Amino acid sequence: MAAQNFTERGMAVGLRALNRLAGNGLIDRFGLRDPAQRMLHGASKATVRTATRAGRTFAATHRLSQPARQPHSGAVDLFDLTPDEEQQMLRESVHEFALARLRPAAQAADEACAAPGDLVRQANELGLTMVGVPEELGGAVAERSAVTTVLMAEALAQGDMGIAVACLAPAGVSTALSLWGDADQQATYLPAFVGDNVPAAALALVEPRPLFNPFALQTRARRAGEGFVLAGVKSLVPRAGDAELFIVAAELEDSDPAGARRSHPALFIVESGAAGLSIEPEPAMGIRAAATGRLILEDVKLPAGALLGDGSRDVFAECVQLGRLGWCAVAVGASQSVLDHVIPYVNGRTAFGEPISSRQAVAFMVANIAIELDGMRLATYRAASRVDHGASFAREVSLARRLCAERGMAIGSDGVQLLGGHGYIKEHPVERWYRDLRAAGVMEGALVV
Amino acid sequence: MINLETPRKFEFLVSQAHQVATEIFRTNSRKYDRDEHSYPKELDMLAAMIDGMNAGGALSGAGAGSVGEGNGTRTAREGHGKQPARDRDVNRNASNMASLLGLTELSWGDVGLLLTMPRQGLGQAAIAAVANEEQLKRFGGKWAAMAITEPEAGSDSAAIRTTATLDGDEYVLNGEKIFVTAGDRAELIVVWATLDHEQGRAAIKSFVVERDNPGLILERLEHKLGIRASDTADLRLDDCRIPKDNLLGSPEIERGRGFAGVMQTFDNTRPLVAGMAIGVARACLERTRELLSEAGVEIDYDLPPHAQVAAASEFIAMESDWEASRLLTMQAAWMADNKKPNSLQASMAKAKAGRTATDIALRCVALCGSIGYGEGELLEKWARDVKILDLFEGTQQIQLLIVARQLLGKTSAELK
Numbered sequence: 001m002a003a004q005n006f007t008e009r010g011m012a013v014g015l016r017a018l019n020r021l022a023g024n025g026l027i028d029r030f031g032l033r034d035p036a037q038r039m040l041h042g043a044s045k046a047t048v049r050t051a052t053r054a055g056r057t058f059a060a061t062h063r064l065s066q067p068a069r070q071p072h073s074g075a076v077d078l079f080d081l082t083p084d085e086e087q088q089m090l091r092e093s094v095h096e097f098a099l100a101r102l103r104p105a106a107q108a109a110d111e112a113c114a115a116p117g118d119l120v121r122q123a124n125e126l127g128l129t130m131v132g133v134p135e136e137l138g139g140a141v142a143e144r145s146a147v148t149t150v151l152m153a154e155a156l157a158q159g160d161m162g163i164a165v166a167c168l169a170p171a172g173v174s175t176a177l178s179l180w181g182d183a184d185q186q187a188t189y190l191p192a193f194v195g196d197n198v199p200a201a202a203l204a205l206v207e208p209r210p211l212f213n214p215f216a217l218q219t220r221a222r223r224a225g226e227g228f229v230l231a232g233v234k235s236l237v238p239r240a241g242d243a244e245l246f247i248v249a250a251e252l253e254d255s256d257p258a259g260a261r262r263s264h265p266a267l268f269i270v271e272s273g274a275a276g277l278s279i280e281p282e283p284a285m286g287i288r289a290a291a292t293g294r295l296i297l298e299d300v301k302l303p304a305g306a307l308l309g310d311g312s313r314d315v316f317a318e319c320v321q322l323g324r325l326g327w328c329a330v331a332v333g334a335s336q337s338v339l340d341h342v343i344p345y346v347n348g349r350t351a352f353g354e355p356i357s358s359r360q361a362v363a364f365m366v367a368n369i370a371i372e373l374d375g376m377r378l379a380t381y382r383a384a385s386r387v388d389h390g391a392s393f394a395r396e397v398s399l400a401r402r403l404c405a406e407r408g409m410a411i412g413s414d415g416v417q418l419l420g421g422h423g424y425i426k427e428h429p430v431e432r433w434y435r436d437l438r439a440a441g442v443m444e445g446a447l448v449v
Numbered sequence: 450m451i452n453l454e455t456p457r458k459f460e461f462l463v464s465q466a467h468q469v470a471t472e473i474f475r476t477n478s479r480k481y482d483r484d485e486h487s488y489p490k491e492l493d494m495l496a497a498m499i500d501g502m503n504a505g506g507a508l509s510g511a512g513a514g515s516v517g518e519g520n521g522t523r524t525a526r527e528g529h530g531k532q533p534a535r536d537r538d539v540n541r542n543a544s545n546m547a548s549l550l551g552l553t554e555l556s557w558g559d560v561g562l563l564l565t566m567p568r569q570g571l572g573q574a575a576i577a578a579v580a581n582e583e584q585l586k587r588f589g590g591k592w593a594a595m596a597i598t599e600p601e602a603g604s605d606s607a608a609i610r611t612t613a614t615l616d617g618d619e620y621v622l623n624g625e626k627i628f629v630t631a632g633d634r635a636e637l638i639v640v641w642a643t644l645d646h647e648q649g650r651a652a653i654k655s656f657v658v659e660r661d662n663p664g665l666i667l668e669r670l671e672h673k674l675g676i677r678a679s680d681t682a683d684l685r686l687d688d689c690r691i692p693k694d695n696l697l698g699s700p701e702i703e704r705g706r707g708f709a710g711v712m713q714t715f716d717n718t719r720p721l722v723a724g725m726a727i728g729v730a731r732a733c734l735e736r737t738r739e740l741l742s743e744a745g746v747e748i749d750y751d752l753p754p755h756a757q758v759a760a761a762s763e764f765i766a767m768e769s770d771w772e773a774s775r776l777l778t779m780q781a782a783w784m785a786d787n788k789k790p791n792s793l794q795a796s797m798a799k800a801k802a803g804r805t806a807t808d809i810a811l812r813c814v815a816l817c818g819s820i821g822y823g824e825g826e827l828l829e830k831w832a833r834d835v836k837i838l839d840l841f842e843g844t845q846q847i848q849l850l851i852v853a854r855q856l857l858g859k860t861s862a863e864l865k
Contacts, residue, residue: 076452079783080540084450147451213756317751339856347857360846363853363864370856371797375773378780382453382772389452398750402769 049280049296055244055272056199060187067183068134070144072390081381086141087148094126095155098333102159103429109289110432113281115166115239120200123167128152129193132175132449137186138194139178146322146387149175149449150329150380157333158340161436162289164330165447169238169290172326172448173201176247176267176319179448180309185269189245200242203267204234204295205249205323205445208282214249214320214444217265219297221250226304228252230268230297238446240279240293246270248297249319249445252311266311267319268302276300286435287443319448321397322387326447328380328400331408331440335373338415338433342366345428346418365414372407379403384449405441412437453776456542459550466551469495470558475827478559481678482830486670488634489562489678496567500590545717545785549724549778556728560834561678563725565631568592571842572639574717575655579698588657594635596626596658596684604847606641607650611686613642615693620656622664622689628841632682633667636660640686644702652702657695664689675833716792718842719799720781726806726838727775733806733831734768737813740820760816767809774802793855800848803839810835 083091101119109115131149133139141148149171156164174193177186192199207218219232230250237246252266270277280294309315346357346366356362383396412434416423423430455463473495481489555563563569572593580588602608611624622642632638638658645652658665668683693700738748746760754762778798784791810832814821821828839845854864 073450076450077456077458078452078540078542079454079456079546079779080450080452081780081783082451082540087451211753211755213753215751216756320751343856357853357857357859358864360850360853360864363857363859364846364849366856367800367849367852370852371777371801372773374780374794374797375770375777375801378453378776379769379772381451382776385451385453389454391454395750396772398765399769399772402754402765403773406766407773 049278050241052240052272052274052277052279052295053200053242053244056192058188058192058245058271060184061191062187064183064187067181067186068136068178070132070134070139070141070178073143073145073388075389081378083147083151087145087151090126090148091151091155094152095158097122097126098156098159098164102156102163106160106163106289106429106432107426109160109163111288113283113288114291115163115289119163120167121198123156123163124170124198126152128156128167128171129174129198132171133178133190133194137178137190140194144388144390146325146384146449147381150325150384153326153329153447153449154333154336154377154380157330158337160289161330161334161433161439162287164333165238165287165290165439168326168330168447169202169243170198170200172203172323172446173245173247175322175448176203176308177269179322180267180315180319182305182310184305185308189269199244200239201245201247202238202240202243203247203249203319203323203445203448204237204240205320206235206237206443208233208235208294212444215265215317217249217251219248219250220263221252221266221268221302223253224301228268228302228304228306230270230300230302232297234295234297236282236284236292236443237279237295238287238290238292240295241281241291244272246272246295247308248295249316250297252307264311264313265316266313267308267316269306269308270297270300270302274300274302285438286432287439288435317394320444321394322448323445324401325380325383325387325397326449327440327443328376328383328397328404329449330447331404331437332373332377332380334433334436335369335376335408335411338411338430338437339366339369339373341428341430342369342415342418362418365418369411369414372403373411376400376403376407387449401440408437408440453779455550455779456546458542459547462547463550463554466554467557469499470555474555474558474562477562477678478827478830479824481562482675483677485672485677486680489565492562492566496569499566500568541786542783543786545720545782546779549720549782552721553724553728553731556725557732558728559678560725560729560838561676564676564679565634567634571595571630571718571721572635572637574721575639576637576657576697578717579655581698584657584694584697588637591637592631592635593637593639593657594629594631594682596629596632596638596640598628599625600627604844607653609641609643609653610646611640611642612646613644613654613656613696615644616690618693619690620693620696622656622658622686622691624686625668626684626686628671629682629684630679630841632684633660633670633680638665638684639697642686644700648702648704651704654700655697656691657697658686658689658691662689662691674836675830676837715842716795717785719795719848720778720785720791722838722842723774723778723781723795723798723802726802726835727771727778729831729835729838730771730774730802730806730809733810733813733828733835734764734771736826736828737816737821738764740817763812763816767812770801770805771809774798774805777801793852796843796848796851796855799843800845800852803848804845806835807832807839 105116127140130140135142153168177189205214221228221230248268248270251263253263255261276298277300278296282292282294284292346362347355349356379400383393383400386393386396415430416434419428419430422428477491572595576588613620613622640656640658643652664687666685668685671681748761781791781794781798784794814828814832820826
């Protein structure tokens with residue numbers, strides 16, 4: 001059995017075992033990072049087009065007879081807001097890691113437009129890329145658990161949203177491959193994501209234009225012989241320069257039985273070494289540590305096996321929805337950081353002889369941050385739990401998305417407002433959260449949970 | 450395990466409530482909105498039916514009276530340490546959630562009629578929260594109204610001037626109470642009064658007064674913006690004598706404990722009022738969606754806001770705030786059922802639901818144009834009804850004060 005081989009070869013780190021470690025000193029193992037080892041290549045990147053990373057060779061060492069999928073968890077009847085024990089431990093260890101390591105590195109990573117490589121590696125050790133992978137392929141969780149990923153993403157983003165996106169982008173790819181990959185695709189690509197050396201990878205959905213709509217893509221995929229030829233530009237792709245693997249959304253051109261031309265959006269697996277691929281750095285207002293870039297596809301030839309999920313439109317819609325859920329999760333985490341920061345600030349800052357928090361105008365803003373944040377969080381959890389239970393989730397994701405995009409943005413703005421002029425300067429992190437939180441309404445894809 | 454769906458075990462209760470809301474509330478909505486102060490006699494038959502269903506367990510929890518049990522604040526007072534470990538690990542969806550779901554559904558029908566349902570008044574929640582066994586037996590199941598507000602003491606309930614003086618085996622109550630929902634129709638009035646002005650909040654207690662007490666005088670019934678089916682009374686207490694056993698909770702004035710007893714009521718009732726707001730807002734959203742659909746507007750949840758018509762985009766925005774309100778309220782009820790102190794979450798839910806529902810109702814009127822504004826639809830009525838839900842049981846601003854004080858660790862003296 002292929003599944004046993006994966007496990008026997010020690011490619012899987014059991015998340016449950018990791019859990020036990022987390023309780024006693026996983027954080028200590030992260031040691032202090034040598035600043036000299038920082039890979040601050042982002043800052044010095046010229047704004048010229050470069051080749052994508054050469055990347056490793058992905059090859060299946062074991063064939064699967066059929067794709068493996070995580071089953072949905074059994075139906076739970078009772079309303080319950082308590083994460084299970086495994087989720088609590090994971091959330092706690094990720095949260096500790098995020099505050100101890102990500103937060104102190106956030107400002108430099110923001111300036112450098114790159115997440116420190118050792119932090120990303122350490123985050124990988126927490127099993128981010130394994131949660132969405134079926135156990136028989138070396139994954140960590142028996143059942144589908146978007147909730148677990150959401151909880152981990154939220155906790156990670158409390159350290160820094162940009163670095164969190166950098167860490168979570170490969171998980172988006174491994175989850176997508178697990179959900180929609182066929183046996184060959186899973187056997188070829190997933191082993192790398194449950195091993196020690198997780199590749200940088202990203203799902204590329206956004207395109208650079210106003211009024212972008214993921215269901216009307218301009219990147220085209222036409223059939224050529226058995227395979228496909230892709231042409232177009234993808235925007236704000238996390239870690240575009242480092243990525244060894246992309247999942248690219250493109251409009252698949254087809255003809256109906258009568259011969260009329262038509263098209264629908266679909267997902268393609270693209271290795272970074274493919275001819276015709278290049279990247280341009282595309283730093284943005286926020287989530288700069290995610291080293292966003294443009295991915296340019298100039299007649300990139302792909303084999304027949306590159307098409308993910310049989311090119312199904314439903315798969316594509318689900319991908320968009322699950323990606324939005326991931327952006328909701330990091331927005332909830334970043335918004336929580338804002339709340340946690342402004343409370344001591346407004347209590348400590350005095351004006352006219354008393355703390356500014358003694359004024360309703362200030363205190364009510366804090367109350368409203370907490371209220372809206374809790375609403376964002378609950379809506380996000382509800383959508384994620386419906387994913388896990390196998391219920392429909394398009395509507396619930398949409399509602400969570402709207403809340404996180406609009407209320408999250410407002411929380412970022414209120415965070416700066418509450419600190420006044422101090423909020424506008426980089427001595428405080430609120431200006432970064434202001435920039436990061438705007439991403440929740442702009443970004444698509446990438447953080448599939 | 451995290452799950453935010455409405456439990457199946459309440460489906461029957463909700464569907465029963467939905468039938469009542471559709472068949473009895475909706476059909477009489479406009480009639481009692483026009484005939485303010487006339488008694489909705491259709492409700493007598495309904496109340497009898499609900500009593501029957503309660504006895505049979507079908508609609509148990511549809512009223513406010515059952516929210517006291519399993520309430521977090523009560524547990525907090527008695528101490529968490531007494532809970533056996535296994536009991537704490539069990540997830541409960543109980544009476545608080547059942548009441549919330551039932552009242553939400555009935556409010557979808559008509560919140561004015563709900564508020565004047567015989568024997569379902571919020572006063573029963575006050576009784577359930579602080580009454581002793583003997584009082585529960587004596588007062589349980591009766592129609593109880595709440596009399597808190599005074600002409601000079603609205604949200605600032607600590608400023609209450611109504612006095613209660615012990616005279617032998619009786620308390621003598623004197624003062625004026627306004628905004629008493631069902632104050633003329635109820636059998637019992639739960640009156641907040643002070644035992645001793647000098648001693649501030651700690652001296653404020655709740656007293657049960659029988660409606661037919663000769664010392665309890667109806668001054669007038671108010672004419673209102675909405676919830677016109679529900680009478681709002683102005684009552685005067687004129688040397689009103691009640692048995693001393695009608696004081697709910699402890700008669701001792703305990704300094705420092707302050708308001709605890711009487712304020713507990715609000716932790717129970719705020720999620721219910723939030724639920725009412727959610728019910729009214731859902732009615733608005735559903736009807737608006739139908740009218741939009743007739744106008745050719747369909748909602749596509751997958752499309753970004755800018756990629757669909759503005760009305761569809763606005764609808765999703767309203768629905769998302771509605772969902773946040775609903776989940777915050779479910780959270781508060783769930784915490785109460787699981788004996789977790791929920792005062793913060795109850796106020797958060799009430800604040801969010803009250804303002805969101807008002808906003809939704811008013812925007813739905815605008816989206817539907819003259820049809821929404823005219824009396825041919827109930828949308829304009831819902832938009833008038835809903836505003837009360839951002840006012841009573843603590844205004845929006847009072848909820849924000851409570852939330853802010855808890856978050857910022859401030860006393861009411863530090864954050865006024």
